[in-house]
Amino acid sequence: DGGITQSPKYLFRKEGQNVTLSCEQNLNHDAMYWYRQDPGQGLRLIYYSQIVNDFQKGDIAEGYSVSREKKESFPLTVTSAQKNPTAFYLCASSKGSGTSTDTQYFGPGTRLTVL
Amino acid sequence: AQSVTQLGSHVSVSEGALVLLRCNYSSSVPPYLFWYVQYPNQGLQLLLKYTSAATLVKGINDFEAEFKKSETSFHLTKPSAHMSDAAEYFCAVTNAGGTSYGKLTFGQGTILTVHP
Numbered sequence: 381d382g383g384i385t386q387s388p389k390y391l392f393r394k395e396g397q398n399v400t401l402s403c404e405q406n407l408n409h410d411a412m413y414w415y416r417q418d419p420g421q422g423l424r425l426i427y428y429s430q431i432v433n434d435f436q437k438g439d440i441a442e443g444y445s446v447s448r449e450k451k452e453s454f455p456l457t458v459t460s461a462q463k464n465p466t467a468f469y470l471c472a473s474s475k476g477s478g479t480s481t482d483t484q485y486f487g488p489g490t491r492l493t494v495l
Numbered sequence: 496a497q498s499v500t501q502l503g504s505h506v507s508v509s510e511g512a513l514v515l516l517r518c519n520y521s522s523s524v525p526p527y528l529f530w531y532v533q534y535p536n537q538g539l540q541l542l543l544k545y546t547s548a549a550t551l552v553k554g555i556n557d558f559e560a561e562f563k564k565s566e567t568s569f570h571l572t573k574p575s576a577h578m579s580d581a582a583e584y585f586c587a588v589t590n591a592g593g594t595s596y597g598k599l600t601f602g603q604g605t606i607l608t609v610h611p
Binding site: 384420422424425438470472481483484485486487488489491 | 499504527529531536537538539540541544546585598599601602603604
């Protein structure tokens with residue numbers, strides 16, 4: 381079955397530690413995205429990548445970093461510089477056909493809690 | 496710039512009643528509009544999308560939405576609510592072309608509760 385997997389489902393981190401969230405897709409999509417979800421705020425875009433070895437900052441990139449070395453993988457690192465990292469993180473992908481009508485397909489999410 | 500406002504963070508209906516979730520958008524260029532549903536602790540699933548074809552868009556599970564340019568609205572409706580419709584719903588907008596490629600702007604979400 382094609383889809384997007386995120387791991388782990390739950391993640392706990394101590395303050396001052398970096399942590400990496402995994403996102404893998406086997407949909408052969410070119411574009412991938414990371415969103416942060418907080419209660420009552422909808423989803424906010426952290427980073428996105430339209431093609432391998434290229435990515436752009438979204439609206440709230442500070443304190444986060446990404447890489448896109450393979451088409452199917454787009455890991456997100458939450459660094460110690462992120463002041464309020466506790467949130468639900470969602471990864472998405474789309475065909476990247478170059479049109480804005482692309483549907484974004486979402487993974488199941490990772491809930492990060494800073495202790 | 497583009498933005499989305501969902502009127503009502505919580506909506507409660509009885510099973511079998513009409514569901515109406517409101518979404519208004521702001522966009523300087525023609526918009527593309529999406530409705531997604533999220534069940535607790537899960538990712539988002541696309542319900543339907545408007546991409547400048549028919550203004551009345553039908554989606555999965557008997558949901559539909561109508562694009563009204565004059566009202567800058569894209570409200571989501573379902574004739575008869577089921578218990579399984581209880582979830583959070585998100586309206587999202589992106590622009591047709593321009594520099595907003597791939598960027599969805601989401602509303603704050605509306606939690607739908609369905610009472611027996």
